[in-house]
Amino acid sequence: MTAVENSPGTSTAQPRQVDVHNPATGGLVGSVPIDSAATVAAKVAKLRVAQSEWEAMGPAGRRGWLLQFQDWILDHAEHIADVLQSETGKVRSEAVVEAPMAADLLKYWANSAREFLADRNPKPHAPLGKTKRLTQVYRPYPVVGVITPWNFPFAMPALDVIPALAAGAAVLLKPSEVTPLSAVEFVRGWTEIGAPSVLDIATGYGETGAAVVDNADYVQFTGSTKTGRLIAQQCASRLIPYSLELGGKDPAIVLADADLDRAANGVAWGGLFNSGQVCVSIERVYVEEAVHDEFVEKLVANVEALRQGNDDRGYKFDVGALATGTQRDIVSKHVDEAIAAGAVARTGGKPTGVGTFYEPTVLTGVDQSMSCIREETFGPTIPVVKVANADEAVRLANDSEYGLSATVWTGDLDRGEVIARQLEAGAVNINDALANLFSFALPMGGWKESGVGARWGGPAGILKYCRVQAITAPRVPVQQKELNWYPYSKRNSRIAMGIMRASAARGLRKFRRGGKS
Ligand code: NAD
Numbered sequence: 107m108t109a110v111e112n113s114p115g116t117s118t119a120q121p122r123q124v125d126v127h128n129p130a131t132g133g134l135v136g137s138v139p140i141d142s143a144a145t146v147a148a149k150v151a152k153l154r155v156a157q158s159e160w161e162a163m164g165p166a167g168r169r170g171w172l173l174q175f176q177d178w179i180l181d182h183a184e185h186i187a188d189v190l191q192s193e194t195g196k197v198r199s200e201a202v203v204e205a206p207m208a209a210d211l212l213k214y215w216a217n218s219a220r221e222f223l224a225d226r227n228p229k230p231h232a233p234l235g236k237t238k239r240l241t242q243v244y245r246p247y248p249v250v251g252v253i254t255p256w257n258f259p260f261a262m263p264a265l266d267v268i269p270a271l272a273a274g275a276a277v278l279l280k281p282s283e284v285t286p287l288s289a290v291e292f293v294r295g296w297t298e299i300g301a302p303s304v305l306d307i308a309t310g311y312g313e314t315g316a317a318v319v320d321n322a323d324y325v326q327f328t329g330s331t332k333t334g335r336l337i338a339q340q341c342a343s344r345l346i347p348y349s350l351e352l353g354g355k356d357p358a359i360v361l362a363d364a365d366l367d368r369a370a371n372g373v374a375w376g377g378l379f380n381s382g383q384v385c386v387s388i389e390r391v392y393v394e395e396a397v398h399d400e401f402v403e404k405l406v407a408n409v410e411a412l413r414q415g416n417d418d419r420g421y422k423f424d425v426g427a428l429a430t431g432t433q434r435d436i437v438s439k440h441v442d443e444a445i446a447a448g449a450v451a452r453t454g455g456k457p458t459g460v461g462t463f464y465e466p467t468v469l470t471g472v473d474q475s476m477s478c479i480r481e482e483t484f485g486p487t488i489p490v491v492k493v494a495n496a497d498e499a500v501r502l503a504n505d506s507e508y509g510l511s512a513t514v515w516t517g518d519l520d521r522g523e524v525i526a527r528q529l530e531a532g533a534v535n536i537n538d539a540l541a542n543l544f545s546f547a548l549p550m551g552g553w554k555e556s557g558v559g560a561r562w563g564g565p566a567g568i569l570k571y572c573r574v575q576a577i578t579a580p581r582v583p584v585q586q587k588e589l590n591w592y593p594y595s596k597r598n599s600r601i602a603m604g605i606m607r608a609s610a611a612r613g614l615r616k617f618r619r620g621g622k623s
Contacts, residue, residue: 123137123139126286129195129430129461142317143313143316143317147320147321150318153278154248156303168219171301172215176212178298179295180205182205182291186260190288197421198419198423204261208268211265222565222569223569228240237580240577241579242574243576244573245573247323250276250322250326251321251324253319254266254281254282255330256281257484259288264292266561267279267292269567270324271305273572275571283311284429286309293306293307326561327351330482331353350558351556351557351560353508353555354386354556356510356531357512358373358513358539359512361525363518363521365515366401366404370407373388373539376388377539381426381485383484385510388488388513390491392493393493394493406452406453414426416461426463434457437484440477440481443477444476447475449469449471450470450471451467453467454487455469470492472489472490474505476489509553509554510557512533512534513538514529514534514535523536532549533548547563550563589601604619
């Protein structure tokens with residue numbers, strides 16, 4: 107499907123490439139080159155040259171290109187869905203979400219960048235500072251490296267590339283080797299509208315990603331906690347900043363006063379959307395004893411009704427394939443271990459035997475020690491734990507190395523907020539799942555081992571790609587020299603310290619000279 111030229115230093119007789127397969131069928135759907143470290147360095151060098159003009163355009167100048175890109179994405183939405191479906195095995199209803207989401211992000215950042223990036227003129231901290239005009243300026247990191255995973259191959263680049271471009275940075279995108287074809291489309295769109303050459307792509311495995319980290323000025327990484335830790339170490343050794351969006355093990359808390367129909371519908375969707383391959387999937391459910399059996403009955407009925415298969419453009423199925431055989435094997439391991447330790451698969455519980463499909467699964471009789479509760483599964487499983495009360499639910503929800511997001515299901519919204527504030531998670535959705543993903547004005551970031559920093563959050567989401575510069579200029583006419591400049595003298599020193607003291611002290615100490623010796 108995609109032909110991209112090979113890296114310099116790579117023999118054309120033996121192309122080094124990544125072959126991309128459709129996990130639903132096993133068929134080959136395309137290939138991309140494996141970019142060497144030298145290729146990555148050359149791409150970053152070119153981006154660096156183009157970036158200064160892009161920055162100089164300012165947010166108003168960049169806005170036009172971002173909005174043209176928005177139009178291109180919407181005009182190619184069906185094709186984009188075809189490509190991303192071919193490399194993920196998603197169902198159509200889920201594949202079609204990614205292009206409009208990218209368009210929405212483009213609209214938001216294009217239209218907000220001017221306000222968010224505007225200079226600030228803070229008030230001086232003391233009257234003495236009034237002699238200066240204080241200005242805080244935001245200047246982009248020249249080249250941002252954006253490294254993405256495979257679960258949303260078109261939306262993931264959009265999430266982070268767009269605010270970086272809007273900030274005035276150039277971007278080198280390194281997509282997952284599992285799903286690079288959608289990212290190729292993303293960059294093709296930018297090129298096809300004739301936009302400045304401030305967006306490029308580097309394809310390959312982890313080594314290519316490491317080369318991006320070696321050359322960029324800022325790294326935005328989304329992926330596993332294991333890789334995130336490696337990237338943090340590499341960034342630390344280069345003294346460059348980074349932001350990490352990592353794994354999760356999101357809890358759902360279902361309280362006895364919840365609307366159980368909504369909770370059972372929401373937990374089914376929040377746990378199984380994208381076959382459970384979402385960083386913020388519901389991966390464990392704590393249900394108050396009083397409603398446990400009724401909730402499980404409703405949840406099992408919902409999950410049993412789901413249709414699973416290879417959808418193409420059919421809109422016939424609800425649950426698609428897993429992105430890789432490795433992912434299916436992790437899911438199998440967690441479910442098999444839970445069952446061996448006494449859990450029960452109330453529905454599902456095994457691979458379908460076709461491609462990488464795994465049956466949507468509800469597990470009960472689960473406890474906190476099981477791998478399906480402790481480790482990220484990233485698959486279509488919903489383990490349910492019975493708890494005595496809300497306090498126990500909160501305690502168990504917080505008993506995790508992860509802290510990405512959580513949901514609380516209750517009939518009392520005030521109580522829901524109280525519980526949200528007790529949870530160690532970067533986001534909490536009350537009576538909803540994944541809702542914060544569609545609120546760009548809120549930050550999306552993980553606590554504990556789920557991340558460092560956050561994406562989005564209004565101004566913060568674009569300012570993170572900027573270096574802050576402080577500029578001072580006189581507000582009043584200035585003399586040839588200041589009182590505290592050379593040559594030093596007792597008189598000048600006394601006057602200067604008197605002024606500083608008057609400014610720094612409170613009460614009578616403002617006027618007393620010196621202190622106790
Ligand atoms: P991964 O860590 O294996 O790979 C992610 C990316 O990093 C890929 O592009 C890969 O090639 C690259 N990479 C691998 N080794 C590297 C290295 N040493 N240096 C630089 N780059 C390197 O993750 P994955 O399996 O593709 O994605 C699944 C994970 O992503 C899950 O843990 C999921 O929770 C997480 N995720 C998090 C979020 C979030 O916003 N918090 C969103 C989506 C996915």
